[in-house]
Amino acid sequence: MRQALEGSQAIARAVALCRPQVIAAYPITPQTHIVENIAKLVADGRLACEFVSVESEFSAASVVLGAAVAGSRTYTASASQGILLMGEVLYNIAGSRVPVVMTCANRAVSAPLSIWNDQQDSMAVRDAGWIQLYCADNQEAVDTTIQAYRIAERTELPVMVCVDGFTLTHTLEPIDLPTQEQVDAFLPPYRFSRTLDPRRPISMGTLVSPDFYPEARHAHHQALLKAADAILAADADWHAQTGRSHGGLLQVEGDADARIAILSLGSVCGTLADAREMHPELGPVKLIRLRAFRPFPAESLREACAGLTDLVVLERALSPGGGGIVGAEVKAALFDMPAPPRVHNFAVGLGGRDIPLETYPRLLQAVATQAPQPFALFDVDPGKLPVEDR
Amino acid sequence: MIEVRIHGRGGQGNVVAAYLLATAAIDEGHFGQAFPAFGAERRGAPVVAFVRIAGQVLRRHNQVLHPDFLIIQDHALLHVPGVLDGLRPNGGILVNTTLDVSALEAQLGRAAIALPATQLAKAHLGRPVPNTALLSAFLALTQMLPMHALAGALGQKFKGELLERNLRLIEAAAQQVPAGLWKEVAHATGA
Numbered sequence: 102m103r104q105a106l107e108g109s110q111a112i113a114r115a116v117a118l119c120r121p122q123v124i125a126a127y128p129i130t131p132q133t134h135i136v137e138n139i140a141k142l143v144a145d146g147r148l149a150c151e152f153v154s155v156e157s158e159f160s161a162a163s164v165v166l167g168a169a170v171a172g173s174r175t176y177t178a179s180a181s182q183g184i185l186l187m188g189e190v191l192y193n194i195a196g197s198r199v200p201v202v203m204t205c206a207n208r209a210v211s212a213p214l215s216i217w218n219d220q221q222d223s224m225a226v227r228d229a230g231w232i233q234l235y236c237a238d239n240q241e242a243v244d245t246t247i248q249a250y251r252i253a254e255r256t257e258l259p260v261m262v263c264v265d266g267f268t269l270t271h272t273l274e275p276i277d278l279p280t281q282e283q284v285d286a287f288l289p290p291y292r293f294s295r296t297l298d299p300r301r302p303i304s305m306g307t308l309v310s311p312d313f314y315p316e317a318r319h320a321h322h323q324a325l326l327k328a329a330d331a332i333l334a335a336d337a338d339w340h341a342q343t344g345r346s347h348g349g350l351l352q353v354e355g356d357a358d359a360r361i362a363i364l365s366l367g368s369v370c371g372t373l374a375d376a377r378e379m380h381p382e383l384g385p386v387k388l389i390r391l392r393a394f395r396p397f398p399a400e401s402l403r404e405a406c407a408g409l410t411d412l413v414v415l416e417r418a419l420s421p422g423g424g425g426i427v428g429a430e431v432k433a434a435l436f437d438m439p440a441p442p443r444v445h446n447f448a449v450g451l452g453g454r455d456i457p458l459e460t461y462p463r464l465l466q467a468v469a470t471q472a473p474q475p476f477a478l479f480d481v482d483p484g485k486l487p488v489e490d491r
Numbered sequence: 492m493i494e495v496r497i498h499g500r501g502g503q504g505n506v507v508a509a510y511l512l513a514t515a516a517i518d519e520g521h522f523g524q525a526f527p528a529f530g531a532e533r534r535g536a537p538v539v540a541f542v543r544i545a546g547q548v549l550r551r552h553n554q555v556l557h558p559d560f561l562i563i564q565d566h567a568l569l570h571v572p573g574v575l576d577g578l579r580p581n582g583g584i585l586v587n588t589t590l591d592v593s594a595l596e597a598q599l600g601r602a603a604i605a606l607p608a609t610q611l612a613k614a615h616l617g618r619p620v621p622n623t624a625l626l627s628a629f630l631a632l633t634q635m636l637p638m639h640a641l642a643g644a645l646g647q648k649f650k651g652e653l654l655e656r657n658l659r660l661i662e663a664a665a666q667q668v669p670a671g672l673w674k675e676v677a678h679a680t681g682a
Contacts (some may be wrong), residue, residue: 103517105510267529374550375550391637
């Protein structure tokens, strides 16, 4: 049954349905409503778990790492500077191969200070070794949160569910919350294979000498690549159980035979989909949505890009002095294609700048009239730049 | 699709108003979406929230740039630049004001609806929170949703005495505006 829920409230309810045993979080805009709602569920006796109020995001991540290796199902959430403060622990969680589920309420990173949405925060920890899944709407955020536990516990890897801050977290939409029975059937009780137990002592997080370090890194890399199957299986099983699928690794819609495609991730994909339907006169266009960014679905991407002449990569972050982050990875994946499309790489909607429907015709016009952009910020107003940068 | 932009001040329940309207629509089987455009969050600062109501899934997540209707929770906000921007040519403006409608229309230079929502709220709630009175008037004007849908949404938000007072408030507010005046505009845009 569909009910009206704010994104954060829906995510909190989804987390509770997964029966986490330890939750630790520190509030940061725009993630705050998620943990507030969870804290309320715990206080009201509707969620039986250990809710640890900590003094920083570093501690939040540390608590869930410790709880996870002690065998608990865990949850945390953060955004922006909070994700960066967690940074060291995020690498430790992933490198220890521990299943933790976290929501990143995607937000810009300071300076300049911005509380609003882009995806610089999760992109900044791209290399931490976490699975990263990006959600297009709040129904997907709910379903992906539940799928994330299945994926994390099957792969023994942490999963970051990336949800656009404000744009999704503070948007009320109709949500179909699954029943407790559905979630229980999907998520059997969690047993961690390497639970710390004084009766069977093992060491974790020990010093690894050069004799073994590259092998540990190789194994971590392979585990992430193999996690693609677990992501696909979780989405397929969820579809069988609820009738809802979110595309597995990558979702393709629009005109299958189009020569032009636009690729993006997160909530802007829905805006592009509506804009495409409003503009049939602009010709056939395919829309590609990266749901999984880690592992990077290179093979699915090449299949989706077969026959294209032009691909617009629209991203919500950048690597200053380098260019596009998603764009660089897409280009690398397409490099081996026999006839790769021209790639036009733009960052859009940084620091909460609205991404209107008009973005769609303007992008297509740029493809039709301009040489491919190695990388550019799409909606920069020259009048607001210092004279020397115009 | 009907798009509404609600202007208010921090503390007036602007986001709550948007959520209540979308909740009422969703509970009636429509698709609805409501979200704030947060600025500096502090009491008294101008804030904006958006509502979309449609017959099919709303996939877009951009701001409402061309609303069909404006709900203004504080008359003084009419002096803030940009408050009327983008309103569709035949769109409606509902303002919380103690001015009568002719004085308001003379000030705006266009048709508008005046509702003394703060006074109504003070009388029924004992608090100067104009949002639910304005929503009630909006539904009476557009008739896009039955009043019991708003009452149901309020029932999810408030309990006991406060709910009872709000229910009396929305009944009183609905009678202060011309019923169905915006019905055709709302119908043409198609909820």
